[in-house]
Amino acid sequence: MPLWKKPTERRGRAPRSRLLAPLLALSLQACAPGESSLKLSGATIDQHAGVPVLVVECDWKPSGAMLDALDHGIPLTLQLELSRERRGLLGWRAQQHEEHRLELRYFPLSRNYQLRDLDRATVRSFGVRAAALAALSRIELPIADASMRAVAPERQRLRIEFDSAALPGALRLPALVDAAWRQAAVERTWPGIPAA
Numbered sequence: 001m002p003l004w005k006k007p008t009e010r011r012g013r014a015p016r017s018r019l020l021a022p023l024l025a026l027s028l029q030a031c032a033p034g035e036s037s038l039k040l041s042g043a044t045i046d047q048h049a050g051v052p053v054l055v056v057e058c059d060w061k062p063s064g065a066m067l068d069a070l071d072h073g074i075p076l077t078l079q080l081e082l083s084r085e086r087r088g089l090l091g092w093r094a095q096q097h098e099e100h101r102l103e104l105r106y107f108p109l110s111r112n113y114q115l116r117d118l119d120r121a122t123v124r125s126f127g128v129r130a131a132a133l134a135a136l137s138r139i140e141l142p143i144a145d146a147s148m149r150a151v152a153p154e155r156q157r158l159r160i161e162f163d164s165a166a167l168p169g170a171l172r173l174p175a176l177v178d179a180a181w182r183q184a185a186v187e188r189t190w191p192g193i194p195a196a
Helices: 005-031 064-071 129-135 169-177
Strands: 037-048 051-061 076-088 091-107 112-117 122-126 138-142 154-162 186-191
Touching: 037 154, 037 186, 051 076, 051 154, 064 076, 064 091, 064 129, 091 129, 112 129, 122 129
Parallel strands: none
Antiparallel strands: 037 051, 051 138, 076 091, 076 154, 091 112, 112 122, 154 186
């Protein structure tokens, strides 16, 4: 075998190893724990002026990557799903379902943070990011269906998750593989509150 072919063979192997290194790094990054944390400490259905209101107490600490994106005008969205469930033959099954989406957004020109309920088109403004995040610690959302105040054999279930599908297209792929963008969904289930 001529000597001039050996360097060519080495060059043929090198690009494969260069391709495997980024893939390995991405797979290790996908296995790493997320930096963002979301805790749901309470969820109840209360009456305010005769209107049923879902009162949610949570603590959301977005990751550094999420906060950096927020400060550059990228909105962060939390999706809340409330369902009333009734016991059936094969376990619990949903009877009614209601969704709310809350968007946290920063407007660099006005230096203003906004928390909006996308379904009700309500907006609250804040001068600093810490105040906007603190507003998420107690969320009051009117319930469209007054019959959500369940009777004894029923229960309510609340699920909150970070909506990565609401991110701009360029961030959706990093949100799938980067641990800094992953946020585990949280759930809380509590017994039905008898109608007043």
